[in-house]
Structures are given as C-alpha cells and as structure tokens.
Amino acid sequence: MKTSAKIIWRDVAYLSVILVLSFLMTTFSVACIAKDYYIFSYYELYLPLTVIVFCILTTLYYYILKFDKHPEESVSLLKKCLICYSIIFIAIIVSAVLYSYFSPSALVISSVTMMVTMLLGKRLGVYSTFVTIGLTLAIFVTCSYVLDIEHFNLDIIGGMLNAMIMCMCIIFFVGREYTRLRLTWGTLLIGLLTTPIAGLYSIFGHGVSAVTIGNAIFGRLVGSMLSVSIFIVFLPLYEAVFAVWTNFKLAEVCSPSQPLLKELREKAPGTYNHCVSVAHLVMSCADAIDLNPYMARACAYFHDVGKMKHPEYFTENQKDGKNPHDDLIPEVSVNMITNHVKDGVTILKEHHMPETVIKAAYEHHGDATVPYFYMKAQSITEDDLDSYQYRYNAQKPTTKYSALVMICDMCEAILRAKPTDDYEQMRAVVSNVISSKLNEGQFNDSNMTVKDFAIITDTICDVIPSVLHKRVDYDKAKERR
Numbered sequence: 487m488k489t490s491a492k493i494i495w496r497d498v499a500y501l502s503v504i505l506v507l508s509f510l511m512t513t514f515s516v517a518c519i520a521k522d523y524y525i526f527s528y529y530e531l532y533l534p535l536t537v538i539v540f541c542i543l544t545t546l547y548y549y550i551l552k553f554d555k556h557p558e559e560s561v562s563l564l565k566k567c568l569i570c571y572s573i574i575f576i577a578i579i580v581s582a583v584l585y586s587y588f589s590p591s592a593l594v595i596s597s598v599t600m601m602v603t604m605l606l607g608k609r610l611g612v613y614s615t616f617v618t619i620g621l622t623l624a625i626f627v628t629c630s631y632v633l634d635i636e637h638f639n640l641d642i643i644g645g646m647l648n649a650m651i652m653c654m655c656i657i658f659f660v661g662r663e664y665t666r667l668r669l670t671w672g673t674l675l676i677g678l679l680t681t682p683i684a685g686l687y688s689i690f691g692h693g694v695s696a697v698t699i700g701n702a703i704f705g706r707l708v709g710s711m712l713s714v715s716i717f718i719v720f721l722p723l724y725e726a727v728f729a730v731w732t733n734f735k736l737a738e739v740c741s742p743s744q745p746l747l748k749e750l751r752e753k754a755p756g757t758y759n760h761c762v763s764v765a766h767l768v769m770s771c772a773d774a775i776d777l778n779p780y781m782a783r784a785c786a787y788f789h790d791v792g793k794m795k796h797p798e799y800f801t802e803n804q805k806d807g808k809n810p811h812d813d814l815i816p817e818v819s820v821n822m823i824t825n826h827v828k829d830g831v832t833i834l835k836e837h838h839m840p841e842t843v844i845k846a847a848y849e850h851h852g853d854a855t856v857p858y859f860y861m862k863a864q865s866i867t868e869d870d871l872d873s874y875q876y877r878y879n880a881q882k883p884t885t886k887y888s889a890l891v892m893i894c895d896m897c898e899a900i901l902r903a904k905p906t907d908d909y910e911q912m913r914a915v916v917s918n919v920i921s922s923k924l925n926e927g928q929f930n931d932s933n934m935t936v937k938d939f940a941i942i943t944d945t946i947c948d949v950i951p952s953v954l955h956k957r958v959d960y961d962k963a964k965e966r967r
C-alpha cells in the first residue's frame with residue numbers, strides 16, 4: 487500500500503514538472519512564431535497547445551518508465567528524464583528561434599537523436615526523436631497554420647521530413663565503430679545529402695523559384711550544422727554533469743595513454759598483457775550476447791588493476807623464476823592474492839571509474855576458493871581445513887559484464903598455461919570453466935541464460951586462437967632448408 491502511494495506521488499511530481507515544461511515550451515515557441523502579430527490575441531492557442539505538448543511529453547515519461555529498462559547499465563529514472571526533457575527543450579527552443587528569425591527549414595531535431603542515442607542508447611534515441619518530431623508538428627505546423635492560414639507553406643513539413651531522414655541515418659550509423667570526429671562529419675554529410683528534400687518541398691509551397699529553393703536548402707544546411715554544434719558543445723557537458731559513460735568516454739578511458747592503464751603497464755606488465763588478452767575475448771562475447779562491447783572492454787582492462795599494488799605476488803609478473811610465495815605460509819599467500827580484488831575497487835573508486843567496471847573488479851572471482859593455496863595448506867596438515875578461509879572475500883557476479891570477465895579471465899589463464907591447437911580440447915576447457923562456476927553457484931545473481939553460455943563458448947573458441955597465437959620459428963625453418 488505504501489509502495490503504491492509512493493509510486494502515485496512520484497508520477498504526480500514528474501507529471502507536474504512535465505506540465506510546467508509543456509507550458510514554457512508552448513509559450514516560448516508561440517511567442518517566437520507569432521512575433522509579427524499581436525501575441526496576446528492568440529492566447530487561445532496556449533491552452534490547447536500546452537495540453538497537446540503535455541500529452542506528447544507524457545508518452546516519453548511512460549516509455550522510459552515501462553519499456554526502457556537495461557538491467558546491466560542502470561541509469562536512474564530522474565537522470566533519464568532530466569537528460570531527455572532538457573535536450574528536447576533545447577532543440578525545440580533553438581528550432582523556434584531559427585524558424586522565426588531565419589528559416590522554417592532550419593530545425594535542429596537531429597541534435598536530440600545524436601545526444602540521447604549517445605547518452606542513453608539507441609531505443610530511447612529513436613523514441614525521443616519521434617517525440618520531438620511530434621512536438622514540432624504540433625507547435626510549429628499548428629502555429630504557422632493558425633497565424634497565417636492564407637500563406638501557410640510546406641517549408642516546415644519539408645524541414646521536418648528532412649530532419650526525420652537525417653535522424654534515421656544517424657541512428658543507423660551510431661552503434662558501429664566511430665569517433666566523435668567521424669560522427670560529426672558523418673552527420674554533416676548526411677545533412678548535406680538530404681538537403682534537396684527541403685528544396686523539393688519549397689517548390690510545392692512557393693512554386694519554382696531559385697531564391698526560395700536556395701533559402702530552403704541553405705536553411706536546412708544551417709539546421710544540420712547547428713545540430714552538430716549543439717551535440718559537440720553539450721555532449722561533454724552532459725557526460726560530466728550526469729556522470730553518464732558514453733562509448734566515446736569509455737573508448738578514451740581504454741586508450742593506452744590513460745594514466746591508470748599506463749601505471750598498470752609499468753608496474754605490472756604481465757597483468758597488463760593478461761588484461762588486454764581478456765579484453766579481446768570479452769569484447770567479442772559482449773558483441774555476441776548483445777552487451778555494450780565498450781563497457782565490456784573497460785571491465786576487462788581494469789579487472790585486475792589491484793594487482794599493481796603487489797605485482798610480484800602474481801605469476802604473470804614474476805621474473806627469473808622468483809616466487810615470493812615460496813617463503814610464505816598458504817594463509818598469508820591467500821591474503822596477498824585475494825586482496826587484489828579489494829585493492830582494485832579502491833583504485834577504481836579513486837579514479838572515478840564507471841560503477842559497472844568497479845563491480846566487475848569486485849566480482850570477477852566471486853566468492854570462489856583459491857584452490858592452489860587451499861591444497862598447499864591441506865598438504866602440510868593432517869586436520870581437515872575449512873575451505874572458507876581460502877576464499878575471495880567478495881561477491882558473486884551481479885551483472886553479465888562481471889560474469890563474462892569471470893569466464894574469459896579463467897579461460898585465458900588456463901589456455902595460456904596449457905595452449906592447444908585442438909578445437910575440441912579448447913571447447914572442453916571453456917565448457918568446464920562455465921560448468922564448474924555454474925556448479926559453485928557463481929552465476930546465480932548474474933542474469934546469464936543458457937543461450938548466453940552457449941554463445942560465449944562458441945565465441946571464445948573462435949577468438950582465442952588469435953589471442954594466444956603462435957609464430958613461425960624462423961631459425962628452425964632455416965635449419966630445415
């Protein structure tokens with residue numbers, strides 16, 4: 487009962503804010519569009535338009551609430567609403583000013599597509615675009631029709647159709663390999679290629695006139711350029727203010743020049759190489775099971791970052807056959823090993839890394855036993871030891887990213903220690919890793935499905951030969967000759 491009352495109050499609060507936003511959006515837009523008229527004579531427009539705008543904006547709220555759920559990357563409802571509504575508000579206000587003082591074709595709807603898609607994903611990007619198109623249709627077309635019924639022209643429709651095609655093209659391109667620069671130039675190119683549509687609609691509205699066609703095309707070009715400018719200026723601001731990890735930001739954090747990765751490479755080169763190899767596997771698997779490969783790569787790159795605190799205690803960093811564990815009792819060794827999880831979390835928090843990456847570092851061993859030191863301890867005592875003392879004092883994977891890092895981490899380590907060219911042997915190793923972790927219950931909280939495990943097994947077996955590839959021994963080849 488208490489929960490339903492809470493939900494009702496939450497909905498009332500959100501809808502009230504949306505109503506205020508609808509009123510502001512409507513009055514500002516009408517004031518801009520009706521600048522040549524006595525604005526208060528059109529006061530009767532405000533109420534119906536505010537209601538229409540409110541209804542359109544409310545559909546976005548319910549879409550976010552009911553359909554935009556990503557259990558793996560949770561962005562709060564408040565953050566999503568603030569991001570979407572503020573971006574749409576900016577786009578409508580800028581479009582209204584351009585409509586009024588420059589050209590009806592110069593709409594900046596594509597800025598909504600680019601921003602929302604980059605910040606909150608493709609699906610919400612598409613829906614926000616449709617909402618913005620709906621708002622443009624309601625406010626701009628209605629206003630221009632009511633205010634100047636005699637000279638209502640089709641420029642605005644042309645501009646909208648043009649913006650729609652542009653938005654769909656952007657959505658098609660976003661999600662592939664891209665950089666900020668490629669996306670910017672790509673959007674400008676799409677804008678350029680779709681401008682003739684604005685010219686075509688100008689012909690419908692005004693007949694064949696070089697000046698009006700030129701104006702419509704120029705207006706559309708300016709609209710495209712301004713959309714890109716809004717994207718370039720506002721995206722870093724939104725990334726910082728709302729602490730949202732876009733693929734751009736995730737790519738930057740995984741760059742070899744990133745200070746934390748540099749430190750890992752210098753202090754623990756073996757661990758760094760292991761992380762890079764795990765990242766190759768994790769990225770391919772993430773792609774295959776529909777996770778964000780950029781987020782997956784960041785999780786893999788930083789999962790063992792805690793090892794750089796005492797790198798010499800981990801096999802991959804040991805030189806000249808020196809193993810400090812030879813001089814330690816198993817209980818101390820286990821502590822040295824398992825502490826890399828806790829140390830990793832501390833380091834990642836200090837560097838303000840994404841929550842998913844911190845979780846992957848904390849959960850990538852789950853609460854599993856360290857078998858080597860448990861068996862070592864058991865071999866030097868006659869008593870039955872409690873394996874609980876030889877476990878990672880951490881949490882089982884709660885996200886698919888953590889589970890994926892756990893699987894790829896183990897497979898990479900085993901297959902690096904015992905490389906094989908035989909596909910069936912490789913498959914047996916991967917299947918054993920997954921089934922042993924399943925039997926331990928490590929994936930109980932991770933949302934992984936049987937289908938995911940099957941896809942991951944196939945993908946690792948396909949990718950691992952290129953990760954642990956062999957090279958030709960040129961000396962032997964010469965001898966044979």
Ligand SMILES: [Fe+2]
Nearest residue numbers: 789790850851
């Ligand atoms: Fe680890």
Ligand SMILES: [Fe+2]
Nearest residue numbers: 760789790895
């Ligand atoms: Fe690892």
